[in-house]
Amino acid sequence: MDKIRILLADDNSFIREGMKIILNTYEEFDVVATVNDGQEAVDYCLQMDVDIALLDVRMPNMNGVEATKKLSEATxxxxxxxxxxxxxxxxxxxxxxGAKGYLLKNTDPERIRDAIKGVYNGNTVMQDVVLDKLKINLKTKEADHEAPFDTTLFTARELEIMELIAKGLSNKAMSKQLFISEGTVANYITSILGKTGLEHRTQIAIYYLKGAVEKTE
Known part of the structure; x- marks a missing residue:
C-alpha cells in the first residue's frame, strides 16, 4: 500500500519536529517535508506530490487559512x-x-492518525469540540451574503445530504448509509449548490450548521 505523504507546517520547531516523530511511527505515513510557514507549504506542494498538509493557523509570511485557500485552488x-x-x-x-479537517494540537496521536486517514479517504474530519466552538462562533456572527437558510428550498433528501456533509461523511459513506448510488449523492450535492449559490461541500457544511444554530435560537 502506498504511504500517505504528509507535509507539516508550523513555526514552532518543537511542535513541528515532535509531530514528525509521532507520525513517522505509523507505517502508513511518510512525512515528506516540514516547513516554517504557509508560503513554504504552498511552494512545496506546488512542486511535489503531497496528500495531506497539516497546517498551523498562526504562522509568519502566510498563515494556515491563506495557505488552505491556495492549496485548495492550485493543488x-x-x-x-x-x-x-x-x-x-x-x-x-x-x-x-476548503479545509478538510480541523484538529486541536492537544489531540491524542491515535485520533490524529484516524483523522488524517479519514481525510485521505475523502471525509471531512471535525472534532466535536471544534464543532461546538464553531456553533458558538456562528451565533455571534452577522449573516453572510448567501441566501438565508430556508428548509422549504430543499427536499427532505437534500436536507439529509446536507446534515451528513456537516458530519463529515464522504459521498461513498453517504451512499451506503442512504442506500443510493454515489452518482445520486453527487446529483443532490449539485442541486444544493445550485439552490444556495455555494461553491463546495465545506461551504454546505457551514451553511447547514448556521441554519441548525438559528433554528435552536
Missing part, C-alpha cells in the same frame, strides 16, 4: 488545520476556504 493536497481554542475566526475562514 491536489488536502489541507488540515491544527488549531487552538483561541483561533475561532481562523477556523471558520479555513472551512470556507
Amino acid at each position: 491536489e493536497t488536502k489541507p488540515v488545520i491544527l488549531t487552538t481554542f483561541d483561533d475561532d475566526d481562523y477556523i471558520l475562514d479555513a472551512i470556507r476556504n
Whole structure:
C-alpha cells in the first residue's frame, strides 16, 4: 500500500519536529517535508506530490487559512488545520476556504492518525469540540451574503445530504448509509449548490450548521 505523504507546517520547531516523530511511527505515513510557514507549504506542494498538509493557523509570511485557500485552488493536497481554542475566526475562514479537517494540537496521536486517514479517504474530519466552538462562533456572527437558510428550498433528501456533509461523511459513506448510488449523492450535492449559490461541500457544511444554530435560537 502506498504511504500517505504528509507535509507539516508550523513555526514552532518543537511542535513541528515532535509531530514528525509521532507520525513517522505509523507505517502508513511518510512525512515528506516540514516547513516554517504557509508560503513554504504552498511552494512545496506546488512542486511535489503531497496528500495531506497539516497546517498551523498562526504562522509568519502566510498563515494556515491563506495557505488552505491556495492549496485548495492550485493543488491536489488536502489541507488540515491544527488549531487552538483561541483561533475561532481562523477556523471558520479555513472551512470556507476548503479545509478538510480541523484538529486541536492537544489531540491524542491515535485520533490524529484516524483523522488524517479519514481525510485521505475523502471525509471531512471535525472534532466535536471544534464543532461546538464553531456553533458558538456562528451565533455571534452577522449573516453572510448567501441566501438565508430556508428548509422549504430543499427536499427532505437534500436536507439529509446536507446534515451528513456537516458530519463529515464522504459521498461513498453517504451512499451506503442512504442506500443510493454515489452518482445520486453527487446529483443532490449539485442541486444544493445550485439552490444556495455555494461553491463546495465545506461551504454546505457551514451553511447547514448556521441554519441548525438559528433554528435552536
